[in-house]
Amino acid sequence: MAVNLGFYSKISSRLIQFVCVFCIVKLIANSFLTPIENLAFEESYFESFNEETLRLWQSTDSVVVGKHQNALAESNFTFCRENNIPVIRRISGGGTVFHDIGNINFSFYRFVNASSQINYQNNLDIIVDLLKTLGYKVMINERHDLTLDGYKISGNAQHVRKGRALHHGTILYDSNTDRLNQAIKRKTGQFEDKAVRSVRSQVINLRNAKDHGPAPSFFQLLVNTAKSKFDHIESVDKIDSALLNKYGSDEWNLGYGPMYSFRNQEDGIELEMQVKRGGEIVSIKLSDDFLNGQLQHFVGLKHHFESISNHIINSNTLSKHADLLIKILF
Structure with a gap:
């Protein structure tokens, strides 16, 4: 055989x-x-x-x-x-x-x-x-x-x-x-x-x-x-x-990731944001005119929770809207 x-x-x-x-x-x-x-x-x-x-x-x-x-x-x-x-x-x-x-x-x-x-x-x-x-x-x-x-x-x-x-x-x-x-x-x-x-x-x-x-x-x-x-x-x-x-x-x-655009909505307010590689915010736009003006200071900041939340909490104006802003930004 x-x-x-x-x-x-x-x-x-x-x-x-x-x-x-x-x-x-x-x-x-x-x-x-x-x-x-x-x-x-x-x-x-x-x-x-x-x-x-x-x-x-x-x-x-x-x-x-x-x-x-x-x-x-x-x-x-x-x-x-x-x-x-x-x-x-x-x-x-x-x-x-x-x-x-x-x-x-x-x-x-x-x-x-x-x-x-x-x-x-x-x-x-x-x-x-x-x-x-x-x-x-x-x-x-x-x-x-x-x-x-x-x-x-x-x-x-x-x-x-x-x-x-x-x-x-x-x-x-x-x-x-x-x-x-x-x-x-x-x-x-x-x-x-x-x-x-x-x-x-x-x-x-x-x-x-x-x-x-x-x-x-x-x-x-x-x-x-x-x-x-x-x-x-x-x-x-x-x-x-x-x-x-x-x-x-x-x-x-968070920062090592690629560039991205981010859109979100909370309580009827719409967000559009552009973030470059490394996490830096290059543009931000909210449908609420008052908050949109206030958040222009975020351009150049990192889209990182600690960085953004600290700026919100330490602002007399933004801290009043902290919950809303944290939800819509993240």
């Missing part, structure tokens, strides 16, 4: 490749108290890692936008501000995600050739293997999202620079989907820009399919499962202080 050696050779090659992917990866499992610290660590470690690494981590409530997105357009900024949910920009591209303790994050740090991008499939095979070990029949779709029964449980993004690649993504285990939907869906105003838009998908929590207890218990179970597959495990917590300042600043989180 003839044997198709080519078939077995391909299977063997894929098995060897998969095993080697596990062998070369170092595991770290560290989570910081704030989203700013978690995102700052991502970039800090990216700039300094000397071994290919998988990081597993959790973060508290935050909206995390892609590098080339308009943060105000991708978030319900008013809801986030009222609920102390920071809106933070990451260094990778892609769309907006919501982090909370019910969401587990993974980050792969890889070395790549100058001409190549990161291999999503190899990395996601590792995550799929971990989740299948825990009883979840997770699949990888054509967009490299992880899905369960057709619903999205994970999205991914990457950043490549000088032979280094960061590939990170989410795993929805027990995320507060109501809070998620409120935080990332803007309800008022219209933006016109050339920013990257998020692709919204129907999502599901893994806990709905199989319950491994509360999110901290699942996270530890996932870490323990990963530990059984990796020999090199470390604890790393060093963060460049300059990056902490960067991820806590409006200059990065």
